[in-house]
Amino acid sequence: MNGFNGKLKLVLLAAAASVAAFAAEPLTIEEAVRIAKANAYEVLAAQADSRRARAVVSEAKGSLLPTVTVDGQYTRFAAESTVVINSKEPPIVIRPIDQKSVALNLSQRVDIFGVAGLAISGARALFLASEAIVASAVNDAALRAKSGFLDVLRAEELVGVADERIANVQEELRVARLKNQEGAAAKFDVIRFEAELATAEQERLQAANTLDLAKAAFNEVLARDISTPVELVKPGPVPAVARPLADLTELALQQRPDIVAAARRLDYQNRYRRARQKDGLPALNLSGGITYNPDAGGLGGMQSDASATAVLSFPLFDGGTRRARVSQARADEDRARILLAQQSRAVEKEVKQAYLNVESARQQIETAEKGLELARETLRIARIRYEAGVGTPLELSDANVVLVRARTALVDSTYGYRDAIANLQRAVGIEEIFV
Template sequence: MALKTKGNLAGRIACALALSAAIGLFAAPVSAETVKLSLADSVQMALANNRTIKQSLADVDAAHEQLHAANRSAGPLLTWDWTGSRVGGKVKELNPTPYKDTYENKATLSMALFDPTINAQRKEARYGLNAADLTLEQTKQTIRLTATTDYFNILQARNMVQVREETVATLAKHLDDVNAQFRAGTVARADVLASEVELANAQQALTSAKNDYAVAVATLNNVIGLPTDTTLETSDEMRYTVYDLALSDCTDYGLVYRADAAAAHYTVKQAEAAVEQASAANLPTLNAAATRSIAGEHAFKNSMRDKDMWTLGLSATWRIFDNEATTAQIREAKAKLRKAEEALAATNERIRLDVHTAYLNLRAAEQNIDTTEKAVKQAEEDYNIARVRYNAGVGTNLEVMRASDNLTTARTNYATALYNYNMSKAALDNAMGVPVDLDAMQYRRVIDHGKRARAAREAAVLHEDAVLETPKGAQVRPAEPAPTAEEAAASIERVRAANAAYEMTMAK
């Protein structure tokens, strides 16, 4: 099944609003409604509503503000100091003044002219924002895979319900034939009993399949931001579409496009900047400052001429010896750098493994589709022959039930092969880093040419309305309303009564 990930924010929001309105998402109490949903709808809803993505957006916002703070720390700083005091005791007697109280005001405008620590902090913050941008893209790819997987789980569960329903219908028809022959006196009672047991087992399997379907629906609802009790009507079918690409091409693509590898690359850059920042403590700093001071007997009065002054000057600081505290900090930063480098290498190795595994699974499932499809036709023919032989009195009931089991197994294997193929294709897309909103390769190219995050985003974004930061005015989507105190109390009483009845029965 082709996975369509492109689109714009307007489409996602429209989809989200339409589905939310259809189920009364923000109404209380929430009631279960039926919502028609395609794979594309599921992915769009997940990208628009998933809380993990919103957390990653908040991480980008925080990294952006951290960079903003680091950039601003290199600019001028204006401070105001105010003091108020009263002097008494023998000092007052020895140095009499006409002032009972003294108030001083001092304004200082300062700016760092040379401070390598600030430069390293700015570089570290820039790389931190780059890593956050790419981590957001990786999160979106992961959520796309999760939504796709959960959607395919629904399709597979629906197919399994259909297989089990066909098995129940087949065995029920066979039981009717056995009963007819038993009434005619041509078969023994044992055939009836065996057929009834086989039908009961099939009905139990059908019940389990329906439960698996309900769980799959609830799981997808959680991922795409719908109430868990929403009933979904899927519009896609599990099918086979040829995907002709060599493993080497998939691997090369993944090594270039995987967003988590790019994020790990900038985490290394960030750690390198942290080493620079720690080493900067061994270098001198140079600052310029201008001050203006006044004092008087009132809070803001300039009545003491000996305190009325201004200064303009430079100051340099060089920490010559700090008992090797800076050396320890440099070693700590280098250790963290090694950790980041190992993480980058591990990420690249994991990319190769992820792509290799998904590709092999895809090819294995592809081969199984052909063999299992043939097996279904053969099993159907075998079952029909077994039924004809039994009804003609030349076959046994055991042969019919064995043929029925084989037919159910063949249908299950075919549905599973289609499921595995589509799941492997989605996993391969994720392993290769097929982008959602941001082209990681283009992003890295722009940053490596000395540009900033804004320019990299503009060059790498795949559509105009991609969400790369939390929209202004965005609010946290409310969760499903909690029960009222009365509803909770009633539920608690019912749970206690049910548990007591269960324990009483178990004790007998």
């Protein structure tokens, strides 16, 4: 038994190790987006709503099909009913003590004026709207996955910036101590760089905490345990957006899922209003049935019987209910039309804002690269001046701070550009915005 338990523990440990290795496998941004699309709670909820909408379409189609029922009935009375016509003959049973019957009934609604057809097409419009909402949820999940992915990479690079600052300050401290031992620098210089090193180490700790939080948020976006190890593959360079703003705006108005959903809801409201306008028209219902009574007896008793009925109903007066329903449906249709126009204008604005943000972010990268080049040269000169005894610790410290700011600005602008691209893709509703 102990041997079996030992083997079981080894198997469990091996399985846990394989799971951990799989969880720590480096992710590309495309893989992260795929996982988010499959696991995002909003997507799963939207898919459930879509399945329900599909079932509503099936329910609406069922209204055009016949309804068939089978009824079985058994009745036992306290006594049979008889009647005596001739005293010389046995009494005639007019109701047996037991009665059994089976009935097959069929009813069919005839859609004379297409009301049921409007109900079916309206339900289908709502289903297509729900499918568009699923696509919108998928787009939102993709954006969150990209943003979370880029936030982790940004945080990792900022940890690298903090490490570089620590290395720079450690070098300045080493030089200051050496100069102090040689009598070429005051003890104050050493104390100043020691304080600056402590500050740099504290900032490095804060950067590491920010990285841990970014990884937890990224795991949450992927709908997995927030403590799952995160290893990411840095994406390649992002191509420039080649399509003009007018083309991207037109694409968004044609393909953006929330625009499609709003248009489908307007289509539904239009069909619903037309159906309500036909509520006052005549309605035709057909029905038929076959009844089998094995215990038929008595006067006029029949073992089987069949019947057919056609009912044509003409609504005469409903107290104004139909007119009120038509007014409500027309108001709902007008509201859906207004919301579609409002959504279209909002999408146009969103695409334009995202497009301008991409252009601005691209220019910020160029500015940050020049700023970093200047900051590195400034630090190099400040070091030479300090080592030569003509510079001050304050000048060197300021140069280090400027370098940190320049590196941070380049990291922020680089990932800000990628964020802007992701937001533009979401605003347009498609990934292919580069050609």
